[in-house]
Amino acid sequence: MSGKNNINMSVKIEKLKLKNPVMTASGTFGYGEEYADYVDLNKLGAVVVKGLSLKPRAGNPPPRIMETTGGMLNAVGLQNIGVEAFIAEKLPFLRKFDTKIIANIYGESYDEYKKIARKLDAAKGVHALEINISCPNVQKGGLSFGADPKTAAAVTRKVKDATDLPVIVKLTPNVTDITAIAIAVEKAGADAISLINTITGMSVDIFTRKPHLKNITGGLSGPAIKPVALRMVWQVLQKVSIPVIGIGGIMNAEDALEFLILGAKAVQIGTANFINPQATMDVIAGIEKFMQMSNVANINKIIGTFKP
Amino acid sequence: MAKNIYIGEIFKNEEIAQDCFLMSVALHSTFAEPQPGQFVMLRISGISEPFLARPFSIYSFQRETDFCRIDLLYQVVGKGTQILAGLIKGSQVEILGPLGNGFEISQSARNLVLIAGGMGAAPLSFLAEYLDNKVCSGSSKIYFYLGARNSETLIGMDKINNLTCTAVICTDDGSLGEKGLVTQILAQDLKKYAPDQTMIYACGPKPMLKELAKILQGTKFKCQVSLEERMACGVGACLGCAVEVKGKKGMAAYKRVCADGPVFYIDEIAWKKI
Ligand SMILES: Cc1cc2nc3c(=O)[nH]c(=O)nc-3n(C[C@H](O)[C@H](O)[C@H](O)COP(=O)(O)OP(=O)(O)OC[C@H]3O[C@@H](n4cnc5c(N)ncnc54)[C@H](O)[C@@H]3O)c2cc1C
Ligand SMILES: Cc1cc2nc3c(=O)[nH]c(=O)nc-3n(C[C@H](O)[C@H](O)[C@H](O)COP(=O)(O)O)c2cc1C
Ligand code: FES
Numbered sequence: 001m002s003g004k005n006n007i008n009m010s011v012k013i014e015k016l017k018l019k020n021p022v023m024t025a026s027g028t029f030g031y032g033e034e035y036a037d038y039v040d041l042n043k044l045g046a047v048v049v050k051g052l053s054l055k056p057r058a059g060n061p062p063p064r065i066m067e068t069t070g071g072m073l074n075a076v077g078l079q080n081i082g083v084e085a086f087i088a089e090k091l092p093f094l095r096k097f098d099t100k101i102i103a104n105i106y107g108e109s110y111d112e113y114k115k116i117a118r119k120l121d122a123a124k125g126v127h128a129l130e131i132n133i134s135c136p137n138v139q140k141g142g143l144s145f146g147a148d149p150k151t152a153a154a155v156t157r158k159v160k161d162a163t164d165l166p167v168i169v170k171l172t173p174n175v176t177d178i179t180a181i182a183i184a185v186e187k188a189g190a191d192a193i194s195l196i197n198t199i200t201g202m203s204v205d206i207f208t209r210k211p212h213l214k215n216i217t218g219g220l221s222g223p224a225i226k227p228v229a230l231r232m233v234w235q236v237l238q239k240v241s242i243p244v245i246g247i248g249g250i251m252n253a254e255d256a257l258e259f260l261i262l263g264a265k266a267v268q269i270g271t272a273n274f275i276n277p278q279a280t281m282d283v284i285a286g287i288e289k290f291m292q293m294s295n296v297a298n299i300n301k302i303i304g305t306f307k308p
Numbered sequence: 309m310a311k312n313i314y315i316g317e318i319f320k321n322e323e324i325a326q327d328c329f330l331m332s333v334a335l336h337s338t339f340a341e342p343q344p345g346q347f348v349m350l351r352i353s354g355i356s357e358p359f360l361a362r363p364f365s366i367y368s369f370q371r372e373t374d375f376c377r378i379d380l381l382y383q384v385v386g387k388g389t390q391i392l393a394g395l396i397k398g399s400q401v402e403i404l405g406p407l408g409n410g411f412e413i414s415q416s417a418r419n420l421v422l423i424a425g426g427m428g429a430a431p432l433s434f435l436a437e438y439l440d441n442k443v444c445s446g447s448s449k450i451y452f453y454l455g456a457r458n459s460e461t462l463i464g465m466d467k468i469n470n471l472t473c474t475a476v477i478c479t480d481d482g483s484l485g486e487k488g489l490v491t492q493i494l495a496q497d498l499k500k501y502a503p504d505q506t507m508i509y510a511c512g513p514k515p516m517l518k519e520l521a522k523i524l525q526g527t528k529f530k531c532q533v534s535l536e537e538r539m540a541c542g543v544g545a546c547l548g549c550a551v552e553v554k555g556k557k558g559m560a561a562y563k564r565v566c567a568d569g570p571v572f573y574i575d576e577i578a579w580k581k582i
Contacts, residue, residue, distance in 0.1 A: 030545035034567070037311040038543075050547075058560045061581065065540050065548035067360050072540060076547045079562060222359070274541040275351060275359055277313065277404065 007291050008298045009284070011045070011265050013243045014191040016128050016166045018045035018100055018266060021299060022256065022284050025247055025270030026051055026104035026130065026170075027076065028221075031090040032097075038277035043284065045266060046100035049086070051132050052120075053105075054112045056082035066203050066212035071222030071249070072271060073201055075215035078106055083116045087123045095125035102168070104130045110158045117162035129165050131155060134172025134197035146172040146197075149184035156188035168245065171195040173225075173232055182236040193236060194245035194268065196229045222271040223249045230258055234306075237263040251279070253286020260287075263304035314339055314403045315353065316378070321395055326460045327384045328427075329393050330367075333401060334375045342366045343410030344435035345534050345571045348378070349542035350392075353400040358388045363539045363566070365431035365511075366406060368467075378403070381430040381463060407542050408570045411435055411532050413443060417507035423453045423520065425490050425512025429464030431534055432511050440471045449474065453497075455490025455512070459483040491519040503528035510534070510574070514582060521579045531574040537565040544568075552578040 009020035023046040029035055032047045041047060059079025066073045081089070086103070094101050103126050107113035113131065120126045133146035133155055145151045152169070159167050169185040171178055173196040182193055198219025203212040211217075229248025237244055246259030247268040256267045272279035287299070296302055316333035324330045342348075349361035368379035384393050395401075411431075414420065420439055424432040432452070439450055450473035456462035458481045468475050477485025478493045486493055490512070508531035510520055517533050524531055537549040544567025551569070553576050555561030560581075563569065 028541075028546060030543075034541075034543050034545040038313075058555070059547060059550060059562055061552065061560070062550045062562075063538055064550055065538050065546070067358055067540075069357065070359070072360060074540075074546070074548060076550075079547050079550070223356070271540075274546060275361060276402075277311075277541075277543065 006297055007288050009288065009291075011299060011303070013168075013245070013265050014166050016100060016191075020045045020284055020287070021260060021266035022280050022287070023048050023102065023245070023266060023268045024273065024280060025268035026132065028270040028273050031086070032094050033090070035273065035277055039281055041094075041097040041099050044099045044280055046102050046127070047094065047097075048102040048104055048130055048268060049090070049094075050080050051078050051104045051106040052080055052083045052086050052116060053078060054083055054107065054116050056080065056085065061214045063212065063214055064218075066218070068201070068203055068220065069224065071220050071224035073203055073213055073218035073220055074198070075213045075218035077215065083119050087119065091123060091125050100127040101125055102128045102130050104132055104170070105159075106132045107155075110154060113155055114158045114162045117159045121163040121165055126165065128168060129159060129163060130168040130170050130194060131159055132170050132197070134170055134174070146181065147175050149180045152181045153184040153188035156185045156190050160189040166191040168192040168194050170197055171236075172197045173228060174200050178232050179235050179239045182240050186240045186242050190242060192243040192245060192265075193240060194247055195236060196225070196232050196248045199225055199228060221249070223251055225249045226255060226258075230262065233259060233264055234262050250283065253283045253290060256283050256287060257290060257302070260299070260303050262306050265303060312338075316401045316403045318395055318399045318401060319397055321393070321397070323393070324381075325463050328461065328463050329382050329384070331380045331382065331392070333378050333380070333403065335378055335403060337371070337375050339376050339378070340406055342369050342378075342406035344438045345410030345431050346406040346408050347431075347542075347570060348380070348403050348405030348407060349539070350380070351402040352391060352395065353402055355391070358391075360540055361402070361404065361542065362388045363536070363542060365434070365534070367430040367434055368437075369434075381427065383427050404542055408566055409568070411509055411534070411571050413439070414507035415443060417505055418448050419501045419506040420448055420450045421453070421494075421501060421506055421508045422450065423455075423490055423494055423508065423510040423512070424464065425455045425516040426457070426461070427463075428511030428513075428516075428534070429454060432509060433464040433467040435509055436471055436473060437467060440473065452476065453478070453490050453494050455479070455493075455516070457481070489516070489519070491516055491523060494520070495523045498523070498527075498529075501529075503530075506530070508532070517574070518579050518582060521574050521577070524574060532571050533574050533577070534570045535565050535572060535577070536570070539566055542566045552581045554578050
């Protein structure tokens, strides 16, 4: 609920109630504190934190990022402080805010996924888990879980068994048929699906003949990927009945509305935060304005109104 | 919630040396006072290519009656700086900052030794000015080693000329000042300074800083360096601007240039990997 003019922006993703459909995308908003001076975190639908692994990870050697036309490549390599340090050092700060905290998790084995999920389940202040089965940057794990319906389903089941929290499975676009994965994780008990993660890409320095990224390949994000993300969200929506969260290249309210109109219950804002730390606030305000303009008081009257 | 994105208006954008521009931007007076070594993320309003902001060190800061003025020195090296160089008076830019940790100001060192190569002159002449105004008394002195490829690309002199400091100018081709790399000239002078009474500040291209690390290795000199790395967010959220630091037991460890730096003590950095 955003108060003004009786506009109701709240959405429900199974058990998870959000005051509005706008979240931050994992890896683009740190642990929340990095942007807390710029954004009133209380106003966000949810904060999705940087992907957490069981043990801290150093990440990839630099250069890790490169701007490309309409987007950027990153090969951060899932650098993070580890789930225990997150609970001890970052969660107490996040708990102070009236928003939902979603922990994005990443493992290299089923057992790791399970252990991370247990630890977060026991910690106070986490409202949902988002399983990253899709990060293209790490040689082991990541890609293989998300690229095969069987392993994607198995990870989902392991995490579901380890927690009572709602489980969102985040899909990779780097597959031949994303709907097959979506169907498999729904069957395995996923409460929701989020998509898309970054699209694997690369870029070459013509003078040195070297790749711009030390890792050679990286994940493409930003405005360039929005049409692909919309297409995949649309395809998945036709095959599953659990809620879908749209991600990919959302820079403003119009972009977010495209996903919502298709049927996504919520959206995540990633790369846009880098060029405008207040992007999430602008998107929320823009959606509200659009609702006023179109005389719609409840956001759910916009979601899924696509007319193909 | 306190910080904001500032819309700045360009009121000066001039080529002061070959491919090097001085840009003055007027900002709302609530812009926080920057410390030497801090930087801003700058974007040209209303363009989508390039779309990420670019980091630039603060060269000068001035509070006027109803606004503040920030000066940047930049070199044209690629797409973003090329477009920046074409901007006319009145154009708008988006500015985030001041960001990062500036230089730690030594109140006790008697010798304040500054070494700048190329665009490194921007943060270091701001630092020199600050030290000259706020720190230096009879007991401490500034020594400024300023290097450039040649006389045409040398920048920072206008500021240095107004300071009480010993300036040593060097150019790679000898067209101005001493001939040689700034690090070579410094290495010759190093014995003049007592390590425990000296603080060294440096900024410049990576090979220069790497060479400096080699020169200082095994000495007791304390040295702070300002590093550069490609950035996306500038505030510590994306982990894109990693620099390798010496980790435990030979394990790789990275710090964020934007939020943990850009100023680091030189012995913290894993120079072998750079
Ligand atoms: C903390 C900090 C302070 C800086 N201060 C200054 C300054 O005062 N004056 C100045 O001229 N430059 C400064 N730089 C470097 C400046 O940010 C880059 O030159 C600029 O981003 C290049 O943008 P571009 O679009 O023109 O180049 P691009 O087309 O993006 O790249 C051109 C070349 O510049 C290199 N480059 C790109 N971004 C950076 C970067 N962030 N750091 C180093 N090299 C880069 C690329 O690898 C490439 O070789 C600073 C960088 C940092 C991190
Ligand atoms: C620098 C960076 C780091 C990211 N880290 C993660 C991560 O740790 N876990 C994850 O699931 N997705 C990660 N992502 C993917 C984003 O959450 C998002 O899915 C993707 O960037 C597409 O959205 P965008 O175009 O709005 O950025 C990262 C993206 C970027 C740009
Ligand atoms: S530029 Fe994003 S963490 Fe430094």
